[in-house]
Amino acid sequence: MSNVLQLSGVSVVRGAKTLLDGIDWQVRDGERWVVLGPNGAGKTTLLQLAAARMHPTRGTVGVLDETLGKVDVFELRPRIGLASAALANQIPEHEKVLDVVVTAAYGVTGRWRELYEKDDERRAFRLLNEWGMGPLLGRVFATLSEGERKRVQIARALMTDPELLLLDEPGAGLDLGGREELVYKLSELAQDDFAPALILVTHHLEEVPPGFTHALLLRDGRVVAQGEIEEVLTEENLGATFGLPLEVRANGGRYTAVRRAPAPAAV
Numbered sequence: 531m532s533n534v535l536q537l538s539g540v541s542v543v544r545g546a547k548t549l550l551d552g553i554d555w556q557v558r559d560g561e562r563w564v565v566l567g568p569n570g571a572g573k574t575t576l577l578q579l580a581a582a583r584m585h586p587t588r589g590t591v592g593v594l595d596e597t598l599g600k601v602d603v604f605e606l607r608p609r610i611g612l613a614s615a616a617l618a619n620q621i622p623e624h625e626k627v628l629d630v631v632v633t634a635a636y637g638v639t640g641r642w643r644e645l646y647e648k649d650d651e652r653r654a655f656r657l658l659n660e661w662g663m664g665p666l667l668g669r670v671f672a673t674l675s676e677g678e679r680k681r682v683q684i685a686r687a688l689m690t691d692p693e694l695l696l697l698d699e700p701g702a703g704l705d706l707g708g709r710e711e712l713v714y715k716l717s718e719l720a721q722d723d724f725a726p727a728l729i730l731v732t733h734h735l736e737e738v739p740p741g742f743t744h745a746l747l748l749r750d751g752r753v754v755a756q757g758e759i760e761e762v763l764t765e766e767n768l769g770a771t772f773g774l775p776l777e778v779r780a781n782g783g784r785y786t787a788v789r790r791a792p793a794p795a796a797v
């Protein structure tokens with residue numbers, strides 16, 4: 531498989547509002563993409579399409595060599611891992627950490643069987659360990675810190691051994707330590723040849739993990755720039771995306787951006 535995602539002329543319209551407007555985008559196997567843009571740019575909408583949880587109003591969306599509208603999405607969805615705030619909100623209040631992960635194998639949230647396959651439990655256990663959550667697998671999900679919850683959600687997204695992993699703002703609400711731990715883990719994942727194709731959505735440049743290969747910048751439902759990460763994350767492109775003059779620094783694969791001070795008035 532070479533094409534993980536193939537969007538051609540994709541628009542999403544809701545009432546009078548155009549959420550996405552004429553998007554052309556291709557993601558290939560092995561690529562690690564970051565999608566950046568301000569609040570309301572359409573990032574979550576784009577991920578919903580990639581997750582086969584929404585259909586475009588216009589254009590075509592191909593996911594894992596299948597075309598939305600011509601494929602049974604219930605067969606396609608287990609091949610795609612998704613971690614998002616909307617999904618986390620569906621987790622029942624008293625759900626145990628191990629169950630949050632293992633239920634992904636059955637495409638549900640909330641324990642619905644008394645007995646799971648031993649293999650599924652073993653895989654969930656291994657994934658939780660890999661994400662540093664092994665000691666907490668008996669805890670109730672709702673009692674975890676925000677950073678711990680994010681790692682459980684990613685372990686859950688990986689449970690079905692997906693070919694495409696979608697992460698919608700996994701750094702949201704994390705403190706400095708939590709964010710840095712997450713960026714470090716995502717950087718490791720990005721450099722793992724056996725990891726699925728990755729798409730990470732964020733509105734913070736500081737959350738771009740080293741090892742990500744491509745970037746797509748979105749503003750008002752339109753693509754500002756897309757391509758190889760070093761060529762896309764420029765002051766000009768990011769300034770146009772976020773709508774203010776920015777000074778961008780890159781250091782060892784990490785990026786920061788601050789508002790550019792206005793030039794002093796001529797005397």
Ligand SMILES: Nc1ncnc2c1ncn2[C@@H]1O[C@H](COP(=O)(O)OP(=O)(O)O)[C@@H](O)[C@H]1O
Binds near residue numbers: 549567568569571572
């Ligand atoms: N069902 C809907 N009807 C109308 N507007 C919507 C709907 N869903 C999202 N929007 C709007 O579309 C825009 C893009 O939303 P979203 O994709 O969530 O952006 P982002 O994730 O980049 O913040 C926002 O302005 C949002 O309010």
Ligand SMILES: [Mg+2]
Binds near residue numbers: 573574575
């Ligand atoms: Mg969003």
